[in-house]
Amino acid sequence: MRIEGRTALLLLTPALGLMAVLYVVPLAVYLVNGLHAFRDGRIVPVWTLETTRRFFADPFSYRVIWASLRLSFIVTALTLGIGYPLAYALHTRVARPGARVVTGLLLFSPLVVSVVVRTYGWLILLADRGLVNTLLRQAGLIQAPLGLLFNLTGVVVSLTHILLPFAVFPIYSVLSRLDWTLAEAARDLGADWQQVFVRITLPQSMPGVVAASLICFTLSLSAFVTPQLLGGGRVQVLPLDVYNSTVEINWPEGAVAATVLLVLSLAAVWTLGRALRLVSAA
Amino acid sequence: MALSGGAPVEVRHLLKRFGTTAAVDDVTFTVGGGEFFSLLGPSGCGKTTTLRVIGGFERADAGHVLIDGRPMGQLPPNRRETYMVFQRLALFPHYHVFDNVAFGLRMKRLPEVEVRRRAREALALVRLEGMETRRISELSGGQQQRVALARALVNRPRVLLLDEPLSALDLKLRLQMQEELKRLQRELGTTFIYVTHDQGEAMAMSDRVGVMDAGRLLQVGTPLDIYERPQTPFVAHFIGDANLIQGTVDALEPRTIAVRAGALRIHAHRDGWERLGAPISVCIRPERVWVAAAGDSAGGLRGRIEDRAFVGQAVKYRIDVDGLPLRASVPYRSGTPLFAVGETVAVGWDAGQAVPVPADGGGFEHADVADRRDLRPAGPASA
Numbered sequence: 001m002r003i004e005g006r007t008a009l010l011l012l013t014p015a016l017g018l019m020a021v022l023y024v025v026p027l028a029v030y031l032v033n034g035l036h037a038f039r040d041g042r043i044v045p046v047w048t049l050e051t052t053r054r055f056f057a058d059p060f061s062y063r064v065i066w067a068s069l070r071l072s073f074i075v076t077a078l079t080l081g082i083g084y085p086l087a088y089a090l091h092t093r094v095a096r097p098g099a100r101v102v103t104g105l106l107l108f109s110p111l112v113v114s115v116v117v118r119t120y121g122w123l124i125l126l127a128d129r130g131l132v133n134t135l136l137r138q139a140g141l142i143q144a145p146l147g148l149l150f151n152l153t154g155v156v157v158s159l160t161h162i163l164l165p166f167a168v169f170p171i172y173s174v175l176s177r178l179d180w181t182l183a184e185a186a187r188d189l190g191a192d193w194q195q196v197f198v199r200i201t202l203p204q205s206m207p208g209v210v211a212a213s214l215i216c217f218t219l220s221l222s223a224f225v226t227p228q229l230l231g232g233g234r235v236q237v238l239p240l241d242v243y244n245s246t247v248e249i250n251w252p253e254g255a256v257a258a259t260v261l262l263v264l265s266l267a268a269v270w271t272l273g274r275a276l277r278l279v280s281a282a
Numbered sequence: 283m284a285l286s287g288g289a290p291v292e293v294r295h296l297l298k299r300f301g302t303t304a305a306v307d308d309v310t311f312t313v314g315g316g317e318f319f320s321l322l323g324p325s326g327c328g329k330t331t332t333l334r335v336i337g338g339f340e341r342a343d344a345g346h347v348l349i350d351g352r353p354m355g356q357l358p359p360n361r362r363e364t365y366m367v368f369q370r371l372a373l374f375p376h377y378h379v380f381d382n383v384a385f386g387l388r389m390k391r392l393p394e395v396e397v398r399r400r401a402r403e404a405l406a407l408v409r410l411e412g413m414e415t416r417r418i419s420e421l422s423g424g425q426q427q428r429v430a431l432a433r434a435l436v437n438r439p440r441v442l443l444l445d446e447p448l449s450a451l452d453l454k455l456r457l458q459m460q461e462e463l464k465r466l467q468r469e470l471g472t473t474f475i476y477v478t479h480d481q482g483e484a485m486a487m488s489d490r491v492g493v494m495d496a497g498r499l500l501q502v503g504t505p506l507d508i509y510e511r512p513q514t515p516f517v518a519h520f521i522g523d524a525n526l527i528q529g530t531v532d533a534l535e536p537r538t539i540a541v542r543a544g545a546l547r548i549h550a551h552r553d554g555w556e557r558l559g560a561p562i563s564v565c566i567r568p569e570r571v572w573v574a575a576a577g578d579s580a581g582g583l584r585g586r587i588e589d590r591a592f593v594g595q596a597v598k599y600r601i602d603v604d605g606l607p608l609r610a611s612v613p614y615r616s617g618t619p620l621f622a623v624g625e626t627v628a629v630g631w632d633a634g635q636a637v638p639v640p641a642d643g644g645g646f647e648h649a650d651v652a653d654r655r656d657l658r659p660a661g662p663a664s665a
């Protein structure tokens with residue numbers, strides 16, 4: 001037992017060390033700034049709640065928080081809405097193992113490309129004179145170009161695309177571990193395949209759905225590059241707020257915004273973690 | 283529960299392959315309405331596969347299944363009158379016990395009052411009252427098996443397919459549930475197709491038994507028939523204990539045959555299909571073998587006791603008869619003389635109790651024949 005404990009510690013040391021040096025320490029050092037003040041363009045290292053109070057007194061802060069949550073909710077809902085049927089089809093309809101591997105690779109291929117490159121790709125595609133608008137206009141479907149860029153739509157489309165594999169993978173992996181004799185039993189008891197899906201498959205795959213939600217929601221909440229490049233300044237979310245404040249050397253305000261972001265993420269993790277425990281208690 | 287009247291089931295020349303191996307190989311049998319029919323055989327012989335084809339879970343490569351005279355074709359399980367108790371139970375882990383049992387009734391959109399009444403009844407039937415709100419994971423293996431039974435029975439099936447439904451129970455509960463199931467089956471008049479690899483269970487419960495091996499149905503008959511008249515060495519071995527002596531037919535007499543097996547010449551019952559000079563096996567049940575002190579016996583063979591085991595109601599001997607290993611099971615009452623290991627004894631049997639069995643590969647063309655007198659080939663009949 002003791003040896004096992006020591007071995008575990010030994011195995012965990014590199015990871016724990018890395019976390020401490022690269023994550024916990026800098027994060028703490030940065031967040032501590034939230035307890036300092038920012039006056040006349042300078043950080044004043046006194047212990048005060050002044051910055052926090054100012055952040056929460058500013059209506060703009062609430063707009064930013066709301067924008068972040070809204071973006072995360074929309075993107076999560078969309079990735080689940082697209083990802084679940086995809087995972088389901090991948091599991092039930094793509095029977096040949098070879099075809100499954102290829103589909104999986106296609107699905108994950110966006111992750112191979114750097115976020116920045118991919119986002120600039122979207123710029124070309126979604127611009128007023130980009131591929132989508134040109135095609136729609138030539139087809140006579142629209143007169144004026146749709147505003148697909150530099151607003152929420154562009155950010156949502158892009159984030160949904162990027163995060164899709166993160167939704168598909170956990171759902172697919174749960175589906176592929178499901179006991180399919182349960183579906184057979186339900187069929188035997190008179191259920192048609194829609195009823196089997198609603199009463200058996202969907203409830204049984206909820207752990208995958210919750211895990212997918214957790215990943216997509218927290219990644220959307222902390223997404224920076226996409227809102228920055230595709231939001232055109234109109235999508236003011238918390239990570240942008242943190243970034244802008246920090247660039248302006250207003251570390252205290254950035255730190256407060258970062259703390260709020262962290263709390264929101266932790267709240268999401270906690271809520272969905274509880275949900276996961278609830279749905280997998282069965 | 284109301285009588286539902288079991289439907290007859292007919293399986294014709296069923297063939298099911300997985301890859302290149304035939305899991306079910308040209309299987310044909312008929313089950314009467316309300317009959318308790320068992321499929322018996324060793325692990326991997328194709329019992330589950332046969333049942334799954336009947337239930338509509340597996341598509342046959344050839345052959346037909348008829349229920350109540352109607353060909354099932356590709357009808358999905360939810361459109362068949364069969365209900366299945368699965369080998370791996372397949373209970374719904376996200377529902378509690380009651381909702382598992384009520385599932386089939388809710389699919390039929392019965393009024394909730396009726397659903398409750400019937401589900402309670404079914405739970406009482408399998409002695410699980412008070413467990414309604416338990417989760418499946420909170421039940422013992424035996425309790426889970428009883429939920430699986432209740433979940434199928436509650437639908438008053440006309441044909442119930444049971445895949446080793448009692449295998450997770452301890453001996454006492456298993457015997458109790460065997461009686462219970464048998465009683466239920468008789469009262470409900472349901473057709474039962476019952477899969478098991480436990481020959482005792484099959485013998486005790488069934489009206490008729492089908493013995494399978496390696497995808498083939500070797501023999502169908504009443505338990506008594508199969509025990510008394512095994513048609514292949516496999517069946518003889520699989521059902522009960524058997525001494526199987528191989529030899530060639532040496533003489534045909536009006537009621538008996540003589541078989542030469544090595545240095546021995548033994549006598550067995552004559553069925554009529556035996557041919558002079560042909561290879562044959564003779565099946566002698568250990569309890570039909572008598573053992574006596576070497577001196578005071580008029581007839582019999584000489585043998586040496588190799589091993590002795592006292593099992594309560596009987597004494598089991600392993601005897602060497604001129605190189606032929608023979609097992610005997612002698613009923614024990616207090617005072618019955620016991621023979622010691624190494625002792626020379628006289629052994630024998632009534633020729634009428636020694637059953638001729640076609641040697642593997644020879645003999646009968648079809649297994650699915652209850653009365654083998656029909657199959658008597660025209661052999662050289664001797665007076």
Ligand SMILES: Nc1ncnc2c1ncn2[C@@H]1O[C@H](COP(=O)(O)OP(=O)(O)OP(=O)(O)O)[C@@H](O)[C@H]1O
Nearest residue numbers: 300305323324325326327328329330331332369479
């Ligand atoms: N889905 C499948 N794919 C490939 N082979 C299968 C499949 N199902 C069954 N088999 C094979 O078919 C044969 C018969 O299997 P089956 O499950 O019918 O046996 P069984 O008599 O029910 O055995 P047991 O008593 O162990 O349950 C076995 O050799 C098995 O390996």
Ligand SMILES: [Mg+2]
Nearest residue numbers: 329330369445
């Ligand atoms: Mg089986």
